[in-house]
Amino acid sequence: MSTRPSSEQPGEQPSISDEELEAFLRAAAEGGGAGEAPKEPSARARMVARRLREQGDADPPGWRTGPTGEEARGRARRRRGWGAALGVLLTVGLAVVAIRPSLVLDHLPGGDDTPQSASASASPADSADGPTLDAPFRGSxxxxxxxxxxxxxxxxxxxxxxxxxxxxxxxxxxxxxxxxxxxxxxxxxxxxxxxxxxxxxxxxxxxxxxxxxxxxxxxxxxxxxxxxxxxxxxxxxxxxxxxxxxxxxxxxxxxxxxxxxxxxxxxxxxxxxxxxxxxxxxxxxxxxxxxxxxxxxxxxxxxxxxxxxxxxxxxxxxxxxxxxxxxxxxxxxxxxxxxxxxxxxxxxxxxxxxxxxxxxxxxxxxxxxxxx
Incomplete structure (x- = not known):
């Protein structure tokens, strides 16, 4: 967590509106946008994050829970990755990790061999980390x-x-x-x-x-x-x-x-x-x-x-x-x-x-x- 502490005093109005904070948090979760995180009390950030979680249908498919299971040996079944659990309380840089954990895991000891319990377990076939014609082993x-x-x-x-x-x-x-x-x-x-x-x-x-x-x-x-x-x-x-x-x-x-x-x-x-x-x-x-x-x-x-x-x-x-x-x-x-x-x-x-x-x-x- 690297959100910055609030400089507001009790009773003061927030420095930004709910709408502005929500827009920032959405952009961070989707890996877009840039710049510094708004200065907000952590309690208020948690409140907005909770509201976003309750709006599950607004999330991009597979962002939080991953695509549904498929036949395997057969087809890979995607499961929820650890990154999704980080939610939207992170700043832009870390929010990208929540969606694309391999950006960090690939540079840790063991790289892609990180145990399944500690790495993104969602199948890469249908995600941003998945294989492409130019990078067929990406995410594996x-x-x-x-x-x-x-x-x-x-x-x-x-x-x-x-x-x-x-x-x-x-x-x-x-x-x-x-x-x-x-x-x-x-x-x-x-x-x-x-x-x-x-x-x-x-x-x-x-x-x-x-x-x-x-x-x-x-x-x-x-x-x-x-x-x-x-x-x-x-x-x-x-x-x-x-x-x-x-x-x-x-x-x-x-x-x-x-x-x-x-x-x-x-x-x-x-x-x-x-x-x-x-x-x-x-x-x-x-x-x-x-x-x-x-x-x-x-x-x-x-x-x-x-x-x-x-x-x-x-x-x-x-x-x-x-x-x-x-x-x-x-x-x-x-x-x-x-x-x-x-x-x-x-x-x-x-x-x-x-x-x-x-x-x-x-x-x-x-x-x-x-x-x-």
Missing amino acids: PARSWAEGADAIDLPAAEAVGDMSEKDVELALRRTKEFLVAANLDPEVRRGGHPEKALSLLDPRQPDMLPDARRSLRSPDREHDPVALFTRFDPDEVRPVGDVVKVRGTMTYEAGKPGQVRVRADYTFVYPVTKAERGADRVSRAIVRRELVLLLSDPARWTATPGKLQVERYDAAFFNVSCENEGGFLHPSFPSTAPTASPPTGPDTDPYDRETPLGEVLDGEDCGTVTRT
Whole structure:
């Protein structure tokens, strides 16, 4: 609070009228206007602020409560941000913060990674802090993340079990190559065939490659390629820029004799807009994947040298339709009408990387996301 103390004495008339003060406070709340705050008693300022709060219909949509909820994993549900609670008792500079808290949060330690409880929780898709074609990660914690393949750092390789340092290094490198080919390749993201990713998988692993190819050829509910590959329908959406934000971890351990097991847990953030000409509304689809991949010694196992076998894979999708029809992810946009499959699952923060993915997926219900 930086309103200036009143210089009036008891019994004197206020230095400005109610109308003038109310006009100033409105301008401050809307981020407009400039100049010094009028000298008014704090009690009187509170009275006017209370009157403004009671005139809720006069506020710009989403200014105080945020837009209404939408389907998520599915669509982001906006919630009231901390800035709105500051009300209209602040001077112009701070009133802007009340509406655009990221102007301050971005310069605090942690930047956009400020915990959800301390940052604006309203979805940025439909606010002044939201993504644009020129700034597709604005308002997102992912803005401070590393991007693309460079974000996937490999741990230092050391021998484990009876597998050499060279074996471990190869397993880690192949795992990164698969993550990049399956989730970052521009052609794959535009709905193309993930041939590079498929070529890294062991053809001698029963069913794995045939099932993956079948899901690409004839996708259905039981055979969905997005379980392994991030693909968007090019007739529906197009990427905004070339940058994908990435954050995650990769670890390894000895598997059974003659095997090294690599576990990768990564979150990818994709800004997209509609494919139609002139579209400028930006949405962010968020995908978190966990893979457990094996590199096996061909002298001990039925395996192809240098190829990966898949022990397990899981994926969670946020701010996309609950139904991934046609083998594609379908990002949600704020203006999209509700579908016949309303969200039934819990609220989820797609940027939460502390919760194990298995717990996020528990129940597999389509829920709502707290931010994008």
